[in-house]
Amino acid sequence: MLENLISQQNIDAVRKAVENGFRFVVLAHKNPDGDATGSTLALCHYLRSIGKEAVVVLPNAFPAFLAWMPGTDDVLLYDADKEKCDNAIAEADVLFCLDFNVLSRTGDVSAALAASPATRVLIDHHPQPSDEFDILISHPEACSTCELVFRVIAALGGTVSLSYEMAQCIYTGMMTDTGAFAYASTRKDVYLIIAELLDKGVDKDWIYRKVFYNFSVTRMRLWGYAMYDKLKVYNKYNAALITLSHSELMRFYASKGDTEGLVNQPLQIKGTRFSCFLREEQPGKINVSLRSVDDFPCNAVAAEFFNGGGHKNASGGEVYGTMEMAVERFRQALQKYKAELTE
Ligand code: 5GP
Ligand code: MN
Numbered sequence: 001m002l003e004n005l006i007s008q009q010n011i012d013a014v015r016k017a018v019e020n021g022f023r024f025v026v027l028a029h030k031n032p033d034g035d036a037t038g039s040t041l042a043l044c045h046y047l048r049s050i051g052k053e054a055v056v057v058l059p060n061a062f063p064a065f066l067a068w069m070p071g072t073d074d075v076l077l078y079d080a081d082k083e084k085c086d087n088a089i090a091e092a093d094v095l096f097c098l099d100f101n102v103l104s105r106t107g108d109v110s111a112a113l114a115a116s117p118a119t120r121v122l123i124d125h126h127p128q129p130s131d132e133f134d135i136l137i138s139h140p141e142a143c144s145t146c147e148l149v150f151r152v153i154a155a156l157g158g159t160v161s162l163s164y165e166m167a168q169c170i171y172t173g174m175m176t177d178t179g180a181f182a183y184a185s186t187r188k189d190v191y192l193i194i195a196e197l198l199d200k201g202v203d204k205d206w207i208y209r210k211v212f213y214n215f216s217v218t219r220m221r222l223w224g225y226a227m228y229d230k231l232k233v234y235n236k237y238n239a240a241l242i243t244l245s246h247s248e249l250m251r252f253y254a255s256k257g258d259t260e261g262l263v264n265q266p267l268q269i270k271g272t273r274f275s276c277f278l279r280e281e282q283p284g285k286i287n288v289s290l291r292s293v294d295d296f297p298c299n300a301v302a303a304e305f306f307n308g309g310g311h312k313n314a315s316g317g318e319v320y321g322t323m324e325m326a327v328e329r330f331r332q333a334l335q336k337y338k339a340e341l342t343e
Contacts, residue, residue: 002189005139006148011155013135017119018047018156021093024054025118028145029100030107033260034176034211036099037062039123039145041071042169043096046153049163057085059107063257065214069172070165078109085109092118097133099145101126123148126311127299140311143185146173150193159196167200172207179264180208183293183313222252226262233266237334237341239274240266243323246280263289273341274298278319278326286319286326296340305333 018024026044028036040056047054056075066072078085089095089112097103101124103110113120114132122133125142142148150170153162171194178185198204215223225248232241242262244254252258263277273296277289288306290298292313299315302308306329308317319326334341 002151002154002192005142005189006137006151006155010135010137011152014121014137014152015156017094017121017135018050018052021119022053023088023092024052024094024096025088025092026054026056026096026098027106027109027113028056028058028098029105030059032058032060032062032099034066035144035146035173037066037069037072038169038171038173038176039098039149040096041069041075042146042149042153042166042173043098043123044074045071045163045166045169046157046161049161049166050157055088057088057109059109061256063260064255065211065257066172068210069169071169078107082108086112089113089116089118092116094119094121097122097124098149099124099126101128101138102130103132123152126309128309141187143187143190144173144177146170146177147190147193149173150196154196162196162200164201167197167202168207171197171202171204172211175204175207176211179261180212184311216258218253219258222249222254222258223262223265225252226259227265231266233269233272234334235271237274237338238271239276239334239341240269240272241276241278241327241330242266243278243327244280245323246283249279263291267291267293274301274337276330278323278330280323284320284322286321286323288317288319288326290315290317296337301333301337304336305329 024047026040028040044054044056060079076085095118103113120133121135123137125140125145127140129138226242230242259279263275266272266275273293275291279287281287290302292298297312299310302315302317306317310316
């Protein structure tokens, strides 16, 4: 038996929105990861299975290692087909907002979302949701948004309504958001839910290989280069930094997603509590990924130094400027948080 997470009041509100609505759009954040992609696809499959018109709208493409997921062919991408996406959003009765806590995380989609008269339902596990939603299912204690989507589907239709396709999508998001159950996954319920998903026929080892054993040779070499040449360890602060400039990424033919997970690597160094990866997405724009262990709140660093946010142990942000500027901010963050990092 699962513990109760989502309140009955919220379940009743979602049930009403689902029953009364005809057209649904299911959305996630920009640069969608396994959890964003998996949760939107799973919920879309469910809505279609009960006869609703539903479509997934993502701000931009999901990484290629997720392309095998059932339903990806029908996903609308805002940066590729703005008009179609705008129409779907304008005509929707309900907008399901998954895996983000503030509309601005959807980038260019956010204006259309804000303008729509539809009911906005948030299902998310990031802390501090904004007040832009009509129904707020926000649980930072959940391992992933996929866990919450499982709970919503189970509450609305029972586990009998969960298909093999939905189970595959949900498993993928739970797996990717926990580093294959290495963190944020201590609660017993995570495994009770996995047991249900396995019951639906999910082949967890196959999904693991699809997602994680997916490197191209150039990606492998890029990671080797990053480890050998670009990793800087700040022993005094129990911290580590990797930077990759735009030209370095070009040199290794790095495609979107090729650096996904790289920021976690330095945490394997004994004693390291905080890791930062700075990726020059385009000249003048640095994407920031932060990871930490235990109680060190890297989301506080993201908010204070990198115009971002996220979870306590996994957060991110951005810097408009040079790599040197971004590195300088990282150094400032180390100074400011020295006590917390070394306590
Ligand atoms: P990643 O390092 O994988 O890009 O991001 C890790 C987590 O940090 C994401 O799941 C998200 O919660 C958060 N995050 C990343 N970038 C931003 C940002 O620019 N703003 C906010 N608020 N959160 C971010
Ligand atoms: Mn997530």
